[in-house]
Amino acid sequence: MTKPLNGVRIVELAGIGPGPHAAMILADLGAEVVRVTRPGTPSHLTATAHTLRGRRSVVADLKDVDDLALVKAMVEKADVLVEGFRPGVLERLGLGPEDTREVNPRLIHARMTGWGQTGPLAHTAGHDINYISLTGALHAIGTAEHPVPPLNLVGDYGGGSMMLVTGVLAALFERERTGVGQVVDAGMVDGASVLLQGLLELRDLDQWTDTRHDNILDGAAPFYRTYACSDGGFMAVGAIEPQFYALLVEGLGLELEELADRDDKTTWQSLSELFAGRFAEQSREHWTKVFDGTDACVTPVLSFAEAVEHPHVAVRRSLVAGEMAGSVVATVAPRLGATPDAAPAGPTTEEALADLVADWS
Known part of the structure; x- marks a missing residue:
C-alpha cells in the first residue's frame, strides 16, 4: 500500500x-528523509538508533563552504527542512527561511525548539523539564510533596515532536492550495500548553485545583491511581465512571452500598487505604486474572520487557523485540489503511553527500 507521504x-x-523523533514519524508515513550529521557524530546517532530508522544519513560540516553549498543544493530540491537550532543559527549560515524562500518558495521550514523562535528565553538553553515547568504541567504532576518529571514525554515528544509533525502535515496540505511553503515554529512550551487545555477547562469549571495530588487524574482519587500488590507489582486503576467503579469494587470483593460516597473528596483517603489493603493481599498476577476482560478499567503496570509480551500489545505489534537481546522497539503509529506495517523500517544507511545531491537533482 502506498504511504501518504511518498514522494x-x-x-x-x-x-x-x-x-x-518527528523525522522518524514522517519517514514512517512514507517521506524520503535524509539526515545531515556533523563530522565526528557518534555512530549510534548515525546508523542504528531506534528513532533514526527509515532514512538515509550523510555527513556534512555546515561551517565548511563546500559542504554547506551541497546542503543548500539539497534544500533547494526538498519539500521540508527539519531543524532544531537556536534562533538565528541557520540565518547566519544562509539557511534561514528568508534565504531558502528565494531558491525554494515551496519549502516548509520546520523549526523545533524548546522556547520557540521569539520571547525572552528564546536564545537560552533548556530541557524538557524546564519547558514544562513554566506551563504548569510539571507543578501538576507528582506527589503532594514534590513535582515529578513525567519522563520527557510531555515537553520533548507530546509538546514537541508531535506538534512539529502536525504543523508539517498542515503546511503540506496548505501548500497544495497555495503552492507556497511556510515556517513551522514548534516550541515545546507552546505544545505542552496545548496539551493542558482539557485540564485548564476543568480548572475554570472549579473541577481542578492548583494543589498537587488533590484532583481526579493526579493520583489522589481512589478510583484513578496505582496500587501495590503482595509481590511488589502494581495495578493501574482507572474506574472513573460509576459503572466501571462498581466493577472495581466487585472485583475487590467489597460491597458498593457499604462504602463511603466516592464523589465526596473527604472520603478519598479512607477509600484509597481500603483499596490499597485489598490489592496488597494478592499478587499482580492474581488481580490481572480477576479483572481481565472486564470493564473495571484495571490493568497491570508492566515494564518495557513485560509490555512487549502482553497479548494485546503483541497482536497489535505496538512494541516488538529489537535486533539486540532485550531490545524493545515501537512500531508505526498511527496506522493508515487496512493492513498495518508488520515491523518498523530498518536502520538508516550512510552515503556520500555529493552523490545524494546528484540523485535529488
Whole structure:
C-alpha cells in the first residue's frame, strides 16, 4: 500500500530528542528523509538508533563552504527542512527561511525548539523539564510533596515532536492550495500548553485545583491511581465512571452500598487505604486474572520487557523485540489503511553527500 507521504523529500539537520523523533514519524508515513550529521557524530546517532530508522544519513560540516553549498543544493530540491537550532543559527549560515524562500518558495521550514523562535528565553538553553515547568504541567504532576518529571514525554515528544509533525502535515496540505511553503515554529512550551487545555477547562469549571495530588487524574482519587500488590507489582486503576467503579469494587470483593460516597473528596483517603489493603493481599498476577476482560478499567503496570509480551500489545505489534537481546522497539503509529506495517523500517544507511545531491537533482 502506498504511504501518504511518498514522494515528499525532507532534509533533517541532525539534532537530538524531538527533532529526530518527528523525522522518524514522517519517514514512517512514507517521506524520503535524509539526515545531515556533523563530522565526528557518534555512530549510534548515525546508523542504528531506534528513532533514526527509515532514512538515509550523510555527513556534512555546515561551517565548511563546500559542504554547506551541497546542503543548500539539497534544500533547494526538498519539500521540508527539519531543524532544531537556536534562533538565528541557520540565518547566519544562509539557511534561514528568508534565504531558502528565494531558491525554494515551496519549502516548509520546520523549526523545533524548546522556547520557540521569539520571547525572552528564546536564545537560552533548556530541557524538557524546564519547558514544562513554566506551563504548569510539571507543578501538576507528582506527589503532594514534590513535582515529578513525567519522563520527557510531555515537553520533548507530546509538546514537541508531535506538534512539529502536525504543523508539517498542515503546511503540506496548505501548500497544495497555495503552492507556497511556510515556517513551522514548534516550541515545546507552546505544545505542552496545548496539551493542558482539557485540564485548564476543568480548572475554570472549579473541577481542578492548583494543589498537587488533590484532583481526579493526579493520583489522589481512589478510583484513578496505582496500587501495590503482595509481590511488589502494581495495578493501574482507572474506574472513573460509576459503572466501571462498581466493577472495581466487585472485583475487590467489597460491597458498593457499604462504602463511603466516592464523589465526596473527604472520603478519598479512607477509600484509597481500603483499596490499597485489598490489592496488597494478592499478587499482580492474581488481580490481572480477576479483572481481565472486564470493564473495571484495571490493568497491570508492566515494564518495557513485560509490555512487549502482553497479548494485546503483541497482536497489535505496538512494541516488538529489537535486533539486540532485550531490545524493545515501537512500531508505526498511527496506522493508515487496512493492513498495518508488520515491523518498523530498518536502520538508516550512510552515503556520500555529493552523490545524494546528484540523485535529488
